[in-house]
Amino acid sequence: MPFKDFLLNDGRKIPAIGFGSWKIPKDVATGQVGQAIDLGFDHLDTAQVYRNEEEVGQAIKESGLARKDLWITTKWSGVDDKDPLTSVKESLEKLGIDYIDLYLIHHPRLTKGDIPGTWKKMEELHKAGYVKSIGVSNFSKEDLQELLASATIKPVVNQILLHPYVIKSTTPLLKYLKEQHIVPEGYSTLIPLTSKPGGPVDKPVNKIAKRLNVKPEQVLLAWSHAKEAVIVTTSSRKERLEGYLDVGDITLTKEDVKAIDDAGAKGELWDERKQKWSVAAKYLAAAGLIGYLVYSKL
Ligand SMILES: NC(=O)c1ccc[n+]([C@@H]2O[C@H](COP(=O)([O-])OP(=O)(O)OC[C@H]3O[C@@H](n4cnc5c(N)ncnc54)[C@H](OP(=O)(O)O)[C@@H]3O)[C@@H](O)[C@H]2O)c1
Numbered sequence: 001m002p003f004k005d006f007l008l009n010d011g012r013k014i015p016a017i018g019f020g021s022w023k024i025p026k027d028v029a030t031g032q033v034g035q036a037i038d039l040g041f042d043h044l045d046t047a048q049v050y051r052n053e054e055e056v057g058q059a060i061k062e063s064g065l066a067r068k069d070l071w072i073t074t075k076w077s078g079v080d081d082k083d084p085l086t087s088v089k090e091s092l093e094k095l096g097i098d099y100i101d102l103y104l105i106h107h108p109r110l111t112k113g114d115i116p117g118t119w120k121k122m123e124e125l126h127k128a129g130y131v132k133s134i135g136v137s138n139f140s141k142e143d144l145q146e147l148l149a150s151a152t153i154k155p156v157v158n159q160i161l162l163h164p165y166v167i168k169s170t171t172p173l174l175k176y177l178k179e180q181h182i183v184p185e186g187y188s189t190l191i192p193l194t195s196k197p198g199g200p201v202d203k204p205v206n207k208i209a210k211r212l213n214v215k216p217e218q219v220l221l222a223w224s225h226a227k228e229a230v231i232v233t234t235s236s237r238k239e240r241l242e243g244y245l246d247v248g249d250i251t252l253t254k255e256d257v258k259a260i261d262d263a264g265a266k267g268e269l270w271d272e273r274k275q276k277w278s279v280a281a282k283y284l285a286a287a288g289l290i291g292y293l294v295y296s297k298l
Pocket of ligand 1: 046217232233
């Protein structure tokens with residue numbers, strides 16, 4: 001069964017999987033985004049700070065698709081201290097489109113402590129018709145509570161880091177988002193493969209992949225889908241992108257999801273301990289150095 005769109009709290013529908021253009025170099029961005037569109041991706045995720053909106057725009061143009069057939073998300077990243085209004089106008093120009101489907105505050109720190117004031121600016125962009133939906137990214141529960149206290153328009157999504165090694169600490173946020181009818185969008189879900197291979201998550205993921213005769217990356221994306229998150233991912237490779245789109249056909253059991261969650265929590269605990277040990281080791285080294293200096297002066 002192909003992916004079903006997610007219904008947002010403003011009544012609009014967002015495709016369940018998006019192709020992201022973070023880190024794609026300018027000289028290959030149009031080709032890679034074009035490849036994704038040709039294979040069937042109808043949801044693109046970019047940002048002011050990715051510095052490839054022009055190239056994404058070129059791929060949109062070359063696709064020949066009607067504007068309504070593509071969902072385009074970009075983010076206000078506070079580049080060069082530009083405000084949301086200046087930034088959105090520049091993004092529209094670079095992307096070569098006359099409205100943005102979804103505009104996000106890229107990170108709460110960009111608000112410089114003024115979440116309500118910044119959100120008001122986002123609401124104005126929506127009212128002026130530059131953007132159809134507005135949302136946030138990397139917001140904590142506390143950030144959202146502050147925003148919601150004065151918002152007249154609710155954010156439709158919160159785009160967050162979502163992979164098994166952070167699921168233990170992220171589950172309360174996911175629960176809060178669900179209560180607030182704010183859809184989570186999950187990015188960097190493939191971290192167990194891209195930057196933490198060999199960790200405890202590999203075992204259940206490989207076992208499930210073998211049983212279902214699919215690739216490990218598909219299992220991880222299916223896990224994100226099972227968490228009721230919009231998937232935001234990327235690949236330069238055609239066969240991987242085809243596999244990502246097939247994730248709509250993969251249903252994990254509750255036991256599969258639990259096995260991945262449990263292994264992720266184990267890894268998260270291990271990471272926390274490693275961090276504590278490295279801080280403790282630094283203190284010990286500093287204490288040792290001070291001791292040596294004092295001793296050597298005696
Ligand atoms: N809002 C935010 O702050 C934020 C932050 C980060 C990302 N994002 C968004 O999320 C998108 C995806 O982020 P991401 O790149 O971190 O996501 P990801 O989905 O975790 O990773 C994608 C990468 O995984 C690689 N990959 C796939 N299968 C693999 C395998 N079996 N073994 C090793 N590598 C494999 C792909 O490489 P190949 O090209 O070789 O296939 C690709 O580069 C970004 O483009 C951006 O739009 C948003």
